[in-house]
Amino acid sequence: MNRAKPEVLFVCVHNAGRSQMAAALLRHHALGRVTVRSAGSAPAAxxxxxxxxxxxxxxxxxxxxVPSKLTTEDVEVSDVVVTMGCGDTCPVFPGKRYLDWDLEDPAGQGVDAVRPIRDDIDRRVRGLLAELLDRPA
Structure with missing residues (x-):
């Protein structure tokens, strides 16, 4: 990463649950120190x-x-791409860091079942943020 402000892209199939939660949590914890995007290979309504x-x-x-469609440009401008179940539908570019977080899909589940997914995402987001901000200038 050569920029002063790292850019992270969260990707899941529908961009309706996991990637939206991850993006919101990273924005919250990063306090403007990271540019955050999310997208999906087949976005929900x-x-x-x-x-x-x-x-x-x-x-x-x-x-x-609003769930958004994953574009090649989204991946190109990101330093870190975190996939959450989109498989091989994500474009791969040399020099990008790719992480695949194996997370349960919250689709069709109630809030009681989604809380542990949220908590898992929050732990992972905090870990990623610590790595991103603890890098040489």
Missing amino acids: EVNPAAAAALAEWGLDIGNA
């Missing part, structure tokens, strides 16, 4: 209501977020 409810419990609002 809206954000997963249970994912939105789980984040709302922590005071984070993704209810108005």
